[in-house]
Every structure is written in structure tokens, then in C-alpha cells.
Amino acid sequence: MHQRPVRHLISLEDLSDADLRELVDRGVRYSAGCGDTPRPLEGLVAGLYFTKTSTRTRTAFSTAVLRLGGGLVTYGPGDLQTNTGETHEDTGQVMSRMLDLLVARTAGDPEEMRMWARQSRMAVVNAMSSEEHPTQALADLTTLTRRFGRVEGLRVLYVGEGNNTAAALALGLSRYRDVQLELRTPPGYGLPARIAETARRRAVRSGAVVTERHDMDALPLGFDVIYTTRWQTTGTSKPDPRWREIFAPFQVRQDLWQASPEAVFMHDLPAHRGEEVTADVLDGPMSIAFDQAESKAHSAMAVLEWCRPDGPGHAGGRPFLITSSGRT
CATH class of the missing domain: 3.40.50.1370 (Aspartate/ornithine carbamoyltransferase)
Known part of the structure; x- marks a missing residue:
């Protein structure tokens, strides 16, 4: 057989x-x-x-x-x-x-x-x-589908380090038609070049858009999702002793919702309140971070x-x- x-x-x-x-x-x-x-x-x-x-x-x-x-x-x-x-x-x-x-x-x-x-x-x-972190991306895509009924056409803002979760998210979302993924990563802490190029190539084929910048200026309006991860990833360290100063502008705070009032908040957890995200965001009504964890x-x-x-x-x-x- x-x-x-x-x-x-x-x-x-x-x-x-x-x-x-x-x-x-x-x-x-x-x-x-x-x-x-x-x-x-x-x-x-x-x-x-x-x-x-x-x-x-x-x-x-x-x-x-x-x-x-x-x-x-x-x-x-x-x-x-x-x-x-x-x-x-x-x-x-x-x-x-x-x-x-x-x-x-x-x-x-x-x-x-x-x-x-x-x-x-x-x-x-x-x-x-x-x-x-491929299984994290699958859980994230499952979460988005449960929440919105689709992945196609969603507008996602990722704020934070271009780590293994961000890499998997970019490789996953770039497969879906009309998705717009905006990554805002600290200078020197962006997506690995190979991952970024693969995601952009996938996006061209699928009709998605993947953009990465290293500042928080001139953010587009109307995101469906705002996503971050913790700044200190398990098993890694940062060579620059001043890295926290570099990361500080990339903290996710309530003011991001002024331009995207309907956006949900996602975080792969564990979270450090007061570092990558403020407590009022993580624990607020826009957060689906613990639903996201359940999706795993x-x-x-x-x-x-x-x-x-x-x-x-x-x-x-x-x-x-x-x-x-x-x-x-």
C-alpha cells in the first residue's frame, strides 16, 4: 500500500x-x-x-x-x-x-x-x-482568521525587534493577497536580510505589501492589527549596552490607537509590561494576546x-x- x-x-x-x-x-x-x-x-x-x-x-x-x-x-x-x-x-x-x-x-x-x-x-x-518561529506564525494566522474571518486584505503593524517571531510573521503574511505588513524595527535590529528579501519576493507574487522602516515617524492610518514581541528574547543578548535607549521609541502605547481606533493588539508572550508594551494596552479591551496564546x-x-x-x-x-x- x-x-x-x-x-x-x-x-x-x-x-x-x-x-x-x-x-x-x-x-x-x-x-x-x-x-x-x-x-x-x-x-x-x-x-x-x-x-x-x-x-x-x-x-x-x-x-x-x-x-x-x-x-x-x-x-x-x-x-x-x-x-x-x-x-x-x-x-x-x-x-x-x-x-x-x-x-x-x-x-x-x-x-x-x-x-x-x-x-x-x-x-x-x-x-x-x-x-x-514557524509554529508561532501558524498560531498567529489562526488567531487572525478566527477574529476577522480572513487574513487576506488585513493591515498589520509590527513594532519591535526583527526577531524569529517577526521573521515567521513576515514569511506567513506575505503569502496572502492584499495584506499590508508594516514593520517598524529599531535601527540595527531589523529582519535578517535573507528573511526580508524572501518575504518581499513572496509578497510580489501574492499581491501583498511588506515594508520595513527603522523609525516610528509618519505611520499610516487604519491598521487592523498592532503586534509586538518582548525586547529580550530567550537565549539571546544584545551587544550594544545602550540598546534600551534605541528600543524606547518602539514601545507600544495607547497613542498608536489614535490613528487605528479599531485595531486589535497581539503579542506572542511572555510580555514585560512597561517595556515593549504598556499595561493599559496589554490588559485593555483591544488586546487579544491571550486568545492568541490559546490558538497555539x-x-x-x-x-x-x-x-x-x-x-x-x-x-x-x-x-x-x-x-x-x-x-x-
Whole structure:
């Protein structure tokens, strides 16, 4: 019987446009309690490997595995023999003989996840690396779809560092027609050049617009969404000792709503009130940050079902591994 190749999610660039929309739509369906397949991970085992702290992402994937009927194995930063010199390729080969999926969060380059993925049995999911947080973007797109009924045509203002959440947001939103994404990032802390170029190229193809500036002057009017992330990302440090002075003009405050009175506020959390956002914004009526956090659980179920070996319409199956290295 035909067996589908293993599907990994290490970057949003691993997904076709159809795959991306399928995952978002599936997350929305899970949020409405409409999972079509009861216990789709029955008989499968997922591994969670987190080398950095995580509240939302780790809880989302752990509960998603259990709710979908799978078994769960967890690893901390000191648990694997990679610490004693075993190669990532060998580790991936061994895990793939015992697990069906691996969800991983690391502080390093996503290339180590690609090394784990150099086998044909176990699916690998990037739960955050230094470069990109793809499952956060899927949760964000799910949140937007739940709130607005669409992603197409939305106007989104992102304020803050061009970090891995911003990178994934740009790579995701640039796929949708008529989206306008305005990034305002501190000088010296913008999107990585490769990510910015990829997002702009995607936007040209889809009819979206992605713009980045390094000041807060002359903001356009009428945003649907204002989004920020915390200034001190897990596992990173800033070389400039005066970085807080550079970031200060990029704090999200109530005055941003004067030009966009209907905008909702999003934050990937955790938040530091009084730093990247004021308390009256985060805790105010415009904030959907905690709905956004809840979407991570629905999106995690969508990702696991999509990645599982021999998914809907296929017979058979093998275990998988989930990896995470990021902020939330």
C-alpha cells in the first residue's frame, strides 16, 4: 500500500501555499471543536526536546499530543548524547527508530533540525530556532482568521525587534493577497536580510505589501492589527549596552490607537509590561494576546496531524518527533 513520505515543518518555506492554508484552516476547525478524525495520533509516539524555557509552545504541543491520542516522551537540554559528541544525524537516525514525531526548540541554527530530518521515518517540527518561529506564525494566522474571518486584505503593524517571531510573521503574511505588513524595527535590529528579501519576493507574487522602516515617524492610518514581541528574547543578548535607549521609541502605547481606533493588539508572550508594551494596552479591551496564546494549542494539533506519517487518506504509520528552541 502507498505510504506518504514524512513531512517536516522546520521553516514556513517548507510549506506550499496550499499547505499553509490547510494548516491554518485546520487550526481554526480545532478551535471550534471540529476535529474530523478522532484520536489521529493513536498508536504513535511524539518526542518533545526543549533546550530553552517555554510556557505556551511546550504546553500547547504536549497537550495536543495527548488530546490527539498519542504517547509523549520529553527531553531536557542535558538529556541527549549530542552533549557528549554524538552527531545530530546519528541522533536523528536513532530517534526515528523509536519515535514518530519530534518537536524541538533550540537556541541554535535550524540546520541541526535539518540534520535530524535526514531520515525517512520521523517527522521533525521546529518549535522555535534562532532564525524562525514557524509554529508561532501558524498560531498567529489562526488567531487572525478566527477574529476577522480572513487574513487576506488585513493591515498589520509590527513594532519591535526583527526577531524569529517577526521573521515567521513576515514569511506567513506575505503569502496572502492584499495584506499590508508594516514593520517598524529599531535601527540595527531589523529582519535578517535573507528573511526580508524572501518575504518581499513572496509578497510580489501574492499581491501583498511588506515594508520595513527603522523609525516610528509618519505611520499610516487604519491598521487592523498592532503586534509586538518582548525586547529580550530567550537565549539571546544584545551587544550594544545602550540598546534600551534605541528600543524606547518602539514601545507600544495607547497613542498608536489614535490613528487605528479599531485595531486589535497581539503579542506572542511572555510580555514585560512597561517595556515593549504598556499595561493599559496589554490588559485593555483591544488586546487579544491571550486568545492568541490559546490558538497555539489548536495550531499545534493541526501541525501534528498534518506532519504525522501517513496522515489523512493514507494507511499505516510510524512515530514522530517534535522539537522546540524558542521564546514562548
